[in-house]
Structure formats: C-alpha cells, structure tokens
Amino acid sequence: MAEYEKPLPRAEDPALTQPFWDAARRHELVIPRCSKCNEYFWYPRQACPNCLQEDSKWTQVSGKASLHTFTVVRQAQNPAFSDDIPYAFAMVRLDEGVSMISNIVECEIPGDIAVDMRLEVVFDDATEDWTLVKFKPA
Ligand SMILES: [Zn+2]
Secondary structure, three states: OOOOOOOOOOOOOHHHHHHHHHHHHOOOOEEEEEOOOOOEOOOOOOOOOOOOOOOEEEEEOOOEEEEEEEEEEOOOOOHHHHHHOOEEEEEEEEOOOOEEEEEEOOOOOOOOOOOOOEEEEEEEEEEOOEEEEEEEEO
8 A cells, every 4th residue: 555645636526426436445446327328428427428317327347448548757746646756647448438547557657558558447545545546557
C-alpha cells in the first residue's frame, strides 16, 4: 500500500461517484449501464448519454482494456505524485466500449507502453479509505 505524506487529490463529486469508489475499495471495477438501452457510459452522470433516460445501474465490468493514448508525465504538478514520476497519464478504452482516464503501472515508463497494447485493471490502495483504479500490461 502506498502512503502519501502530502494531500492526495480526490474526486470533486463523491456523492455521484461513490459506488465507483466503494467498488474500487473491494477491488472491483464498476461503471454505469443504462437500464433502458443497455449502453455502458463513462463518466458517471444522471442521464444516459445515448437515450437520456435517468435509470442506470452500476455494473461490474471485465477490467480488460486497450491503451487508446497516453502522455508521459516527468514533472509532478502535485507533490503527492513526486515519487511516481515518470508516470503514464493515459486514456484507456475498456472492452465494454467506454474510455476512462487512468495511469499505466507495473511496467517501465515509457519503454514498455504503446498505443493499442492490451491492459488489465489493478487497484492501488492509496490510503486507508481510498483506492485508485489503474491499469497494467495484460
Ligand atoms: Zn440509455
């Protein structure tokens, strides 16, 4: 478990995203899925972006993904991440069809990462009550 001495940034609207964070704590990846049209969507929001219905359920997904794009961060903008540089700030495309921003970990940055590489989810227990969703090479 990583321990950060400086404040770790947290989500701005934990009420809307609380089921995501609760699942991450259990080391499960969940995303909203519309109860009417069955489309997954990300980011979390009140209405389905496909059909505008306000009836979605948090649904566990496979955690399998591909790397859509990334940049390598070499200067930490927040001191909480100083020990992590260089790190990969990435847009990951889940096999369920949605994209999310995350980090690529458990490999050499940047040498081991490339667009379209296969990934799988990992869970970083950053603090006692806060688990981050990240991805590693599959
Ligand atoms: Zn829908």
